[in-house]
Structures are given as C-alpha cells and as structure tokens.
Amino acid sequence: MGFGQRIGNTLRVPSRGGRRAVVILLVFMLAGATGSAVALSGPSLVSGLGLGGGGQAAAALPAPVPVLGPLPADAPLPTPEGLSATLGPLAGAALLGDFAGLVIDPASGATLWQRSPGEALIPGSVSKVVTAAAALLTLDSTKRLYTRVVAGPTPDSVVLVGGGDPTLTALPAGRDSVYPQPSRLDDLAAAVGKALPGQRVRTVYVDTSRYTGPVLAKGWLPADVPGGYVAPIVPLMLDGGRADPTLQDGPRVAQPALAAGQALAEKLGADPGAVSETVAAPDAKVLGSVASAPVGDLVEHLMRTSDNVLAEALAREVAIARGGDPSFTGAAEQVVAALAQAGFDPSGVRLVDGSGLSTADRVSPKLIGALLSAAAAPAQGARDTQFLRPILTGLPVAGGDGTLDDRFDTARSTDGRGVVRAKTGTLTGVSSLAGVVTDTDGRLLVFALMSNGESPASVRPQLDAIAAALSRCGCR
Structure with missing residues (x-):
C-alpha cells in the first residue's frame, strides 16, 4: 500500500480549535439544562444559589443532564x-x-x-x-507559519522576511484582528531590540522571495483588491493586507509587503519612507521570529x-x-x-x-x-x-x-x-x-x-x- 493510499484511508484528529468548540458548546448546553430548573427572577436566582445575605444554606442544584451526544450508529439510511x-x-x-x-x-x-x-x-x-x-x-496540522527579522546588509539595517503568514498584525496585544491567535509585529520589534541592545536601526528591508510569479491570478480583477475580496499574494503582509485589521471584507492595500515593512520601521524608529525590497543573505543572523496559529486552526x-x-x-x-x-x-x-x-x-x-x-x-x-x-x-x-x-x-x-x-x-x-x-x-x-x-x-x-x-x-x-x-x- 502506497503512502498516498494510506493517507486516503486514515484521517487526522480534530484540531484544538474544533475540540474546544465542541467542549464550549457542551458546557453551554449543560448550563442551559441546569438553568431551566431555576427560577428566572433575579432575587430567586440569587437566593437559590446561596449568594444572598442572611447566611442561608445554599439550595442543592439539580444534577446536569447531558443533551449533546453522538449520533445513533443505527440511524436508518434514506433511500x-x-x-x-x-x-x-x-x-x-x-x-x-x-x-x-x-x-x-x-x-x-x-x-x-x-x-x-x-x-x-x-x-x-x-x-x-x-x-x-x-x-x-x-x-x-500543528505546523505554524513563521515571520522572521534577520540582520541586514549593513550594521544599522534589518530584513523582515515573509514566511507566508498573512495573520501577522501590527495591533498591540489585547486587541483582536480578524484572525485567531495572530502573530504580532510588536513581538518582532521587541525581539530585535533585545538582539541589538543600544543599537539604532535606520533601515528596514522586506524579503518576499518565498513566493514566485504574478501576485494576482487569472480571472481576478484589479478592483478585487480595493473591493476587499483579496490582496496581492505575497508571503509578507499585515492582517491579510487589510487597510483596517478589524474588517473581514474591508479594502486591501496595494503593496502589502512594503506596508508591513513600514509598520516595523515605525516601531523600530527607522525611516518608513526608506523601506525597500531585498533578499536576505542565507546565513543572516536571526534577530527574532513570530509564528501563526497552527495550520489546523487556520x-x-x-x-x-x-x-x-x-x-x-x-x-x-x-x-x-x-x-x-x-x-x-x-x-x-x-x-x-x-x-x-x-x-x-x-x-x-x-x-x-x-x-x-x-x-x-x-x-x-x-x-x-x-x-x-x-x-x-x-x-x-x-x-x-x-x-x-x-x-x-x-x-x-x-x-x-x-x-x-x-x-x-x-x-x-x-x-x-x-x-x-x-x-x-x-x-x-x-x-x-x-x-x-x-x-x-x-x-x-x-x-x-x-x-x-x-x-x-x-x-x-x-x-x-x-x-x-x-x-x-x-x-x-
């Protein structure tokens, strides 16, 4: 049996996101089953849970009744x-x-x-x-996509290397983008500062050499980019190339890699107007990296x-x-x-x-x-x-x-x-x-x-x- 045939006959377990969704749903279903046995008026609910004053003993809650279960294995088949x-x-x-x-x-x-x-x-x-x-x-399914910053061609320069992760965001920690568990530009900037203590970065380059060919596919329209349907496909971008990182279908930027480099330059105190493309040296020192959510979650x-x-x-x-x-x-x-x-x-x-x-x-x-x-x-x-x-x-x-x-x-x-x-x-x-x-x-x-x-x-x-x-x- 060849490797491909074996893959066709065996299938991978759900990702953590899938299992988490089922668990959360089960919790809410159980909570609903429990709550239905408790009076809905505020004072009665507080008293019944033993949260009111007077030192009253807490009333015993009914045992939860599971209402989400597997489908019956012997369910009849439609004809x-x-x-x-x-x-x-x-x-x-x-x-x-x-x-x-x-x-x-x-x-x-x-x-x-x-x-x-x-x-x-x-x-x-x-x-x-x-x-x-x-x-x-x-x-x-546990693989992640990495964005790196490496040493540039001069001591005061760095290269932001695209690794195919479109979820990278410039939003600070605590602010959500449209993507789950996004990698953050702030973490990259902090890593660079730690790797180059006391050294000023004056120039940021971007490396998009991971992908080849056109950035728009046959059958796509140039208007699809400002229309919010897609961004030019390059291996480096912020929030899928969105101008507003919180809008799923908002307008996209025309040069997403340069926009990402300019955002990093601002965080490092470099000149955003001087950002340009290059190809990082294969042996360039890695100054920092961040990772996307696992492939299964993506x-x-x-x-x-x-x-x-x-x-x-x-x-x-x-x-x-x-x-x-x-x-x-x-x-x-x-x-x-x-x-x-x-x-x-x-x-x-x-x-x-x-x-x-x-x-x-x-x-x-x-x-x-x-x-x-x-x-x-x-x-x-x-x-x-x-x-x-x-x-x-x-x-x-x-x-x-x-x-x-x-x-x-x-x-x-x-x-x-x-x-x-x-x-x-x-x-x-x-x-x-x-x-x-x-x-x-x-x-x-x-x-x-x-x-x-x-x-x-x-x-x-x-x-x-x-x-x-x-x-x-x-x-x-």
Missing part, C-alpha cells in the same frame, strides 16, 4: 427513491441554471442521490474545500470566513512542501497532485488559484462530496487518525456564524438553521453550497450543490431550501 421524491422538484427548478449535485452517506460512502455529479462547474469559494483538504493531507478559520488570502497562502505552502513552484500555477498543480496521491479522483478539475475567486476554476460536486465524505467518515478504530476533520469543524452553521450567518431565512429553509453546516461559494452567476446535515432520524449526510449561469439572488435561497429539505426528511 434513493425517498430522496428523489423530496429533492427532485427542488433541484429541477429552472432558476438553478446549469445545476449539479449529490448526497452521500459518509458512513458507507454510498451516493444516495445525484444530478450530473461529475460535471465540472465554476465552484466559487466551495473550491476552498479542495485547498483545505490538500493542506491537511500535506502539512502537519483551516478552520478560512472555512468559516471564506478568507481568500489565507486559502492562497496555504495553497503555496502545499506547493513548497511538495517541492513545487510557490506560484499560482505551481500551487494549483500541487494541490491537485496531493489529492490524487491521497486516493481522490481529480478528474475534470482545473484550478488557477487556491481560493476559488477566479472564474477560470472548475471543480465537480463529485470531488467536493468525496472530500467532505472522507472528513465526515466515522473512525474505524481507536488508532484511526482523522486528517480532514478541521474542514468539518470549520464549516459555518446555517443562521449562526461565518458566511451562513444571514442565510436560511425563508419559510422553505428555516428548518436548516443550526442543523446545516456548509461552505458557501458565490460569484457573478455562480452559487454553491456543500457540507453536512443531520436528517430527522439522526443520520449524518454529506451534500454538494453547484449552480452556474443564474443570479445568486435567486439561486442561493433555492440551495438553502434543498439543504433544509434534507434536514427535515427521513426520505425512506
């Missing part, structure tokens, strides 16, 4: 006939344009319903499932928020780890190669970027469904490692968070709120939705739905309705 009867009318709507989709039982791998599943369509951001899977199959974040820059960075890291060229072309090639090595069939896939922002990308629901099914498949034993789990733990919750926080709000889709977890994909004339849902019998199902050629304003509610129909259907 193809039942699913066709339920989904057929919804999937046959003319407003869906060129439509393809499928429903899979991840426990058995069986396809239960399908409509042109092998058709390669423009995926939009659902393509991030492909990039995320390649990253988790190629990189250790994958969860990019799935939840559909962060284009973070997806592009992880695609480049896949290329570097596999010995490919860290460009758009090289990253796309290595992402597809990583999936093929792991046993997935990439037939019909054509990628020009890692984020799905390009209209030149083509992916089939069959591949998206296979990746999500592998991520959702139950462990085969105590030593089975779940490589792809962070994809699931990062999926937005319908009507709850991420890119689904304002979806599933029509009469036909509200049943899916809190039950459907899915990745969205939206471009002009492109609408996709792919994820997992639990039906009324407690059976976990994977679905992948893609539409091209019609307005997302009319298509997205229809995709929501299809996913919601799965949530309320035993379909037998």
